[in-house]
Amino acid sequence: MTTLKVGIASYGEMKARTLRIARGELRVARDEPKVWFTSTESFAKLLSAKNRELLRVIDEHAPGSLEELAQMTGRAKSNLSRTLKAMEGYGIIRLDRGERGRIKPRVLADKLELDVPLTRRSVGTRSRRVS
Numbered sequence: 133m134t135t136l137k138v139g140i141a142s143y144g145e146m147k148a149r150t151l152r153i154a155r156g157e158l159r160v161a162r163d164e165p166k167v168w169f170t171s172t173e174s175f176a177k178l179l180s181a182k183n184r185e186l187l188r189v190i191d192e193h194a195p196g197s198l199e200e201l202a203q204m205t206g207r208a209k210s211n212l213s214r215t216l217k218a219m220e221g222y223g224i225i226r227l228d229r230g231e232r233g234r235i236k237p238r239v240l241a242d243k244l245e246l247d248v249p250l251t252r253r254s255v256g257t258r259s260r261r262v263s
Contacts, residue, residue, distance in 0.1 A: 136223060136241035139165030140172055140248050165247050167222050172248065178218055179244070186215065190225065190237050197234035 141149070146168055152158040169175040186205060195201040198216075202209045216237050219225045223240060230236040 134241050135243040135245055136167060137163070137165045137245045137247060138167045138169060138175065138222075140169050140175060140246070143170050146170070165245075169222075175246070178215075178222065183215060183219070186212075187219075187224070187239055191239040191242070194236075194238075196230060196236055198237070199234075201237065 149158065153160060169178075186201075186207070189195075189204055190201065193204060195204060198209050198212055201207075202212055205212070213235075216225060216227060216235075220227050224244075226238045226240055228236045228238060
């Protein structure tokens, strides 16, 4: 599997960074995060101990549907669906359509690296300026 590199930046910082990239003023470095959270709190909420256990169950047991996953974990299907869609949005899992339209979750990354800026200047400063 792969390591997913995650960064933390406010919405305003990400918007400014994205505009700089679009204008050609900033080039994204290879080692920069590809996935961004707007706060450490949102990151922690999505990757809580309960949700990391969910990822472990998906990886080890490869459930064929959300119903099967709900039975394995004791979590409500509606709760699982919301959580898994959020994880899919961040590139942590993929939801594949299986037999008869059943949704089958698959873990995409087995490791995560977190890049947390400690000062305002550190957001996007590792990107190289385009000449």
